[in-house]
Amino acid sequence: MIDARTSFKIRKLANPILFSAIALLIIALGLSFLCLQERGLRKQAGMEMQAVAALRAKELSEWHLARLADGRVFDRNTDFADTYRTLLSDPSNAAAKGRLLTWMSRFHEQYRYNRLLLFSPDGELMLCIPEGNIDDPALSALAAAPVGLDSVRFKDFYRNTSDSRIYLSILVPILEGINPGLLAMRMDPEQSLYPSLTRWPYLSSSPETLLVRIEGADVAYLNPLRFDPHAALRLRFNIAENPRLPAAQASSGNTMQFSGLDYRNVPVIAALSPVEASPWFVVTKIDLAEVEQNNQGTRIMVLALVLALLGMEAVGFLMLSKHWQIKVLALEAEEAARLADIEARNSQALNDINAKLEETVEHRTAELKTSNAELEAFAYSVAHDLRAPLRSIDGFSSILQEEYEPVLGEEGKRLLRIIRESNRTMDELISNLLEVSRVSRVELKMSMVDMRLLALKAFKQCAEAEAAADFEFALGELPMAMADDILMERVWVNLLSNAIKYSMRSPVHRIEIRGYLQDAMTVYVVKDHGAGFDQRYVDKLFGLFQRLHHSDGFKGSGIGLSIIKRIIERHGGTAWAEGQLGQGATFYFSLPRRE
């Protein structure tokens, strides 16, 4: 029983810890799920970027090759070269001029070249399609000094100083030799390249494609950017100083996807791909924020799930806790019931005992009442019924004595006297018996009693009755007593009359009275110098009708001490005596001290 309760208490104690642990586990699981999810998303975004970059690079590469192929149409083209040569020798040859323009216009139509420009070997613009006044100093310079221009090649993105526009051109040497002459097929990237670069396969807010090239220690941006429309050929970063810049990775040849900070210093996921047979690198990138924004739903879902799980856990624990609580309560209730049962049984037993006790007390009280009533009835009966015949005996003896005196003679009168004397004794015995009975039955009326005053009063009463005025009465200080004064007076009267009676024939007529305190009792002492008694028979002294002296020696029924003993005992005290034959007697009685 106790073990089970303890274990439940331990479990109860362990609840919060277990609850927290599980809650933490749920949160950790949620977070790690989100982490994995986001890592996956980032990876996926990276792969997307990589795919787009690769695709763009391939497109650009093909576009690049296609443009070179366009150029090669004029390279080693004997017809075009011959016609060019003819025109060089005769600038007014309209036929030659017309033939060259036909070639050039065909290509202009075929592909959206900005312009096709034909320069003379000394760098002078000969023909231009579409026709117009055109100034491109960079191309002119190249035509004048065509260093290494032995085959068709690209003039990469450059800004034309005369119109501040960005162009790129395919340079085609026309003739053999050191000054071959130049056909420049100029393209405006705004028309031919940039639109395809800004295209994105799906609707999205942040992803873009960058075209960059390495220029010494820098990386240069070649196209206008989504967030910086004037970046082309203007924006550049030092590679060494910007290791986290995706475009800067171009120099390392790293083609993997990666995350970093773009030109705006915004975290991005990016991929890099070199464009084959060109100095370009394609960088595709998307803002990390956008990737993560795509995850917002998942995040909310995971958060909701975590909260739901926590809620469920809380509910579960609450239920479990309640369950345990109920179990503990049940156990406690069981225990309480067991204790209550024991208590009930105990109290039942106690009640039984009490009831029995009460019953016994009641029974005894009833018995006592009955016996008291019986005693009273007995005493009454004694008083009336025993006395009546005595009265008759005495009355009729008296009448006999008086009215038949002459017949009786002296002896007859003596016998009648004996009858009447015995009758009187009998009456006295009955009186004493009744007195003993009354002393035992009467209700005590307690009050503070001046024992000295009482003793003095009793002595005067006795002295007068016994005609013993010549007695010396040595009355010392006596403590007050809480007692019934009528009964106490009887005690003193009985003791003093005894003392006087037994001192009458002694030479010393002296009665000493004193009192003292002993523990919780007050002891009163009456000492005389009379006949005394044999200490051996002291036990008989206080017995009913016991007399140590013969009746012819001293008058009395011997009932006095018996009455004293009863009165003192009813007050909760004791009475005793010391004596020596012929040396007087000392009587003691004690009473409980009460304040």
Add this chain to the structure above:
Amino acid sequence: MDINTAVDILLVEDNPNDAELTLRALKKNKLTNTIIHVHDGEEALDYLFAKGKFTGRNISASPRLMLLDLKLPKVDGLEVLKAVKADPRTAMMPIVILTTSREESDMMRSYSTGANSYIVKPVDFTKFIDSVKEIGFYWLLLNEAP
């Protein structure tokens, strides 16, 4: 004796010996003019209220003194005392309780019920004669009836 003869003393006593001794004591004191002796409480009440064998007696002619024992057969002394003191026709009659009981309770009850005197019959006949003498003189000769 005619029931309407005016009596001086009504003695209520069941014990014939006690009754004889009381009568002798009264006689000894020359108080025996007219005495009627009944043997129990019922008979006493019959006499006083003219019932039973005393029907027709003049109730207003009450005895001058009643000597009443307490312990009586049928109706006891205290009840007789009560009935007599409760009736205005008899209430003024002096009643002396003459008993053997020294019980204080008996005495107190008697006086509180209206007894005029309470005498304990002594065993000693000489003393008894003296007591009766005192009663007779006081209640019959000295005490003026209202």
